[in-house]
Amino acid sequence: MAEKRESGRVKDLQQKRVLDDAARRRRQRKALEALESDNFQDDPHADLKMSKKAPKFEESMEAVQQQGSGTKRQRKSRSDHFKFRYKKSFAALLEEDQRFEKEGPSYLSAQIPASRFPERHFCAVCGFTSNYTCVQCGARYCCVRCLGTHQDTRCLKWTA
Amino acid sequence: MAIKMATVVLDNGAGLAKVGYSTDKNPRLMPNCITKAKSVRTRTFIGDQIDDCKDLSGLFYLLPFQKGYLVNWETQRQIWDYMFGKDGLKVDLHDSNIIVTEPYFNFHSVQEAMDEIFFEEYQFNSVFRCNPSFLSQYKHCKEKDQKPLCSIVLDAGYSFTHIIPYCKGKKLAECTKRIDVGGKVMTNHLKEVISYRQLMVMDETYVLNQLKEDVCYVSQDFMKDMEIGRKKGKENTIARDYVLPDYTHIKRGYVKPLEETTGRAKDGEQIIRMNNERFTIPELLFHPSDVGIHEMGVAEAVVHTIQSLPEEMQPHMYNNVILTGGNCKMPGFYSRMERETRSMTPDEYDLCMKKPENPSTYAWEGGTMLAKDPQIKKMSVTREEYEENGHNICFEKFDV
Secondary structure, three states: OOOHHHHHHHHHHHHHHOOOOHHHHHHHHHHHHOOOOOOOOHHHOOOOOOOOOOOOOOOOOHHHHHHOOOHHHHHHHEEEEEEEHHHHHHHHHHHHHHHOOOOOOOOOOOOOHHHHHHHOOEEEOOOOOOOOEOOOOEEEEOOOOHHHHHHHHOOOOOOO | OOOEEEEEEEEEOOEEEEEEEEEOOOOEEEEEEEEEOOOOOOOOEEEEHHHHHOOOOEEEEEEEOOOOOOOHHHHHHHHHHHOOOOOOOOEEEEEEEEEEEEEOOOOOHHHHHHHHHHHHOOOOOOOEEOHHHHHHHHHHHOOOOOOOOEEEEEEEEOOOOOEEEEOOOOOOOOOEEEEOHHHHHHEEEEEEHHHHOOOOOHHHHHHHHHHHHHOOOOOOOOOHHHHHHHHHHHHOOEEEEEEOOOOOOOOOOOOOOOOOOOOOOOOOOOOOEEOOOOHHOOOHHHHHHHHHHOOOOOOHHHHHHHHOOOOHHHHHHOOOOOOOOOHHHHOOHHHHHHHHHHOOOOOOOOOEOOOOOOOOOHHHHHHHHHHHHHHHHHOEEEHHHHHOOHHHHHHHHOOO
């Protein structure tokens, strides 16, 4: 009998998945990483096969062969050397820097601390100031209409 | 050795490289990237070759810089080759000197690679490496009648924003601070916001960057502008319609005049309606926490940095704040910066800001002035010295 007295809304709430803090932070970090990316699409020339070996119309076959044995190899070794020695990602450079230079100012120590002013909150849908937080994912919204849009499009859609 | 040797000044920004001879009036502006277009499959565009491209939609970028530091040498080499080559400055490499800029706290191995390229590959006669802010404060000092003791440079660039205090021409590295907001973050954020609210534009970095430069501005009263942005119809003086280029009839995006701003597109047009996006995007510079970057904004950071310095330096610093970098071009940036900094500055100090006419080329202009200074000979490293002493002499001489 006791179950029957329970409110329908409470039941509804219990079924809803709520993201924990760790998951929210992970989402936030992903969003910040996206702000750093150079491209969102794939290389439009990725499917092109540019073969330099194929002879061009104006060249005779011998000329191509000569080039292949002489200048080209030289050029290749030069760039190979560079690739080998200096091709490092930003993360690798940072790690190396930390290992060798313990004291003194560095990239990491130069980061400015957090502001002493409170954070401001904006509606994730329309961008105006917001007063409410989505219970499930922690995004901000300003009105019922925006909450509806948020739940239909973003809320937990890309993590679940 | 020739008496008057040409000097190349290269402000090698992560987004835009500024390059020219020290005798030039203006630098050549070169996007520091290689781009691939969807429509042109036979070639890539190096640097400013992109101006030849007719269809700028869906450009794919190859950038030499990652998070503000040089990592893709292949790409950078191609751009430099083009810059110094026959379609660029036609530099006579053996008989030229170069002044080149590099990022703050540049990594050792990157510096080594740079020296190696400039001395061994390009074989410049002499090289001087420095941070762009060094050139900015140099120019500032030369322009003032009374040489200032200290100055503080705000460098708001493509990858990040730095605040660098100088005292008697020496950089105070331990007080240099970084905010992780730059032009790239703002453009990417704008792309994200527009793609969610209106139209999928995630691939259109080039177009959206133009949009940002055309219609975004720094709000003078953020909350008031928010209120106006909520209004409907004629009362909303902020909303603008931006017509996107289609690269057949419309070659470049443009803002519709206020009278024609209706929020509806005419035939054949595709529009983006810019409302609060116009000022919330540049607002990231002043409040990085708006997107979850827990750092101070530019004005607060300048005051914070000055306050971390010895007290006798502080009045000089407040008197010589130099605002540089492309983001300072945003309309309203200077006045907002001045007002907000003033409000946080102790009232016994005067506040004086240097607002260059063109903040993005200010450092380059400083470089051309430095090239004429007889001191530059002592500061730079010649090829002979490099061949004799290797990388060490560069680390000794250059203050970076």
